[in-house]
Amino acid sequence: MRTAFLLFLLVVGLVPARGADWTLLKHDGRDYVTLDNVAEFYGLGPVRRVSNAVVVGGGPRTLRGARGSAEFYINNLKFILSYPLAEAGGKLLVSRMDLTKVIEPVIRPDRIRGADHIDTVVLDPGHGGHDAGAVGQWGREKEYTLDVACRARQILIQHGFKVHMTRIDDRFVPLEDRAKFANQFSHAIFVSIHFNSGGPAASGLEVYTLAPQGVPSMMSDGPRITDLQLCRGNSRDSENMALACATHAAIVAHSQMYDRGIKRARFVVIRDVTIPGVLVEGGFLSSAHDSRLIASTAHRQNMAFCIAAAAQNYRNAVGPQTAPVLAVDSVRLREIGESPESGVGKKNSEPAVVLRTAN
Ligand SMILES: [Zn+2]
Known part of the structure; x- marks a missing residue:
């Protein structure tokens, strides 16, 4: 438990997908969100945790990872995150950088601002x-x-x-x-x-x-x-x-x-x-x-x-x-x-x- 690192909370100004907001957590000097928040925002389903491993959602929209590991799977495809999954207050956290630069464009590429049609x-x-x-x-x-x-x-x-x-x-x-x-x-x-x-x-x-x-x-x-x-x-x-x-x-x-x-x-x-x-x-x-x-x-x-x-x-x-x-x-x-x-x-x-x- 590293609740001492939960220094402050704030809400990110992103448009919520399903009525959910982002709650940013400061951890070791970096911004994170909980995987529960990710699951709620994208409507992925339950967050299941066994020891260090975590599975979010199910079926074709599943996220998988482990505390302390940068290996992260989105629908069985391996991504090496910029920062390993962290833990604070009993919750697994993914960095804001990886949320915005990996998870969001992979899950919602149709929302990428300014993306050109390509030929x-x-x-x-x-x-x-x-x-x-x-x-x-x-x-x-x-x-x-x-x-x-x-x-x-x-x-x-x-x-x-x-x-x-x-x-x-x-x-x-x-x-x-x-x-x-x-x-x-x-x-x-x-x-x-x-x-x-x-x-x-x-x-x-x-x-x-x-x-x-x-x-x-x-x-x-x-x-x-x-x-x-x-x-x-x-x-x-x-x-x-x-x-x-x-x-x-x-x-x-x-x-x-x-x-x-x-x-x-x-x-x-x-x-x-x-x-x-x-x-x-x-x-x-x-x-x-x-x-x-x-x-x-x-x-x-x-x-x-x-x-x-x-x-x-x-x-x-x-x-x-x-x-x-x-x-x-x-x-x-x-x-x-x-x-x-x-x-x-x-x-x-x-x-x-x-x-x-x-x-
Ligand atoms: Zn070469």
């Missing part, structure tokens, strides 16, 4: 030229990223999107130039495609969005002075998170990649883009499991389709629905040569992130 996707195949990126047993990052981007471009064009690429061949493009290139397009989103490298045990998918102002990058050892600067991409914090959610959900649901979560960083390309942007780390070329998958044409085609499906889902989530959700499963079955009757093989449980939420 354009800027694809950014990572690395190129003298910069090979990570090197796996069967290939190099710069070739895989270009291959996935070219495949995604084709699918997106087939579905009515305009597509631009920061590079279309094996050339080096400075990071700042990639962002500058993307920023000339309006009604557009930016998807940077990378593959990862790490220790022998590291594997799985990560999707990065720009860290909000004041939040440490998860790629740094601790807080830095640069955490305090407002980056150009911060004007799209909410859209960035909704796009990350759509992208991560599509790939996690339709690949054999371990879910490492949606994370925060200040990589140059997502820092400098002024359109909604994400950076996908589509598995570790240093991992035997991941590198074998990434080397498979079928997997890269599937990943490309997931990127296209995410663009479509994002477009539908933030604006009026103009096109049906892409049927990822049927395409995947064809690509990997399975007959529909044979089932989908190993498939992660559907995160079922329902981006559009009835209020």
Whole structure:
């Protein structure tokens, strides 16, 4: 019990969804709300607590987490919060930063203020030229990223999107130039495609969005002075998170990649883009499991389709629905040569992130 930290209460000036207000709690010098308040505001249902673990709501609108942990699940999709869940007065707390920058845009993307209707996707195949990126047993990052981007471009064009690429061949493009290139397009989103490298045990998918102002990058050892600067991409914090959610959900649901979560960083390309942007780390070329998958044409085609499906889902989530959700499963079955009757093989449980939420 750390009720001593409950220094004062105030009501946030947000429009309540169901007659509920926000009550801010000051805890360790930071603003928090209780998960009970979150449940009430969004009408999610009961808050169930077993020891340190907590589950809010049920069915397709479930939040899950644990005291002291930054791993937080919204409808089975993993988010790495900027601050771990805290506890005060016997209640679990989520930071105001994570409420406004993660939970709100994921649960109610249709309420993101100023979100553009999109018709354009800027694809950014990572690395190129003298910069090979990570090197796996069967290939190099710069070739895989270009291959996935070219495949995604084709699918997106087939579905009515305009597509631009920061590079279309094996050339080096400075990071700042990639962002500058993307920023000339309006009604557009930016998807940077990378593959990862790490220790022998590291594997799985990560999707990065720009860290909000004041939040440490998860790629740094601790807080830095640069955490305090407002980056150009911060004007799209909410859209960035909704796009990350759509992208991560599509790939996690339709690949054999371990879910490492949606994370925060200040990589140059997502820092400098002024359109909604994400950076996908589509598995570790240093991992035997991941590198074998990434080397498979079928997997890269599937990943490309997931990127296209995410663009479509994002477009539908933030604006009026103009096109049906892409049927990822049927395409995947064809690509990997399975007959529909044979089932989908190993498939992660559907995160079922329902981006559009009835209020
Ligand atoms: Zn890379």
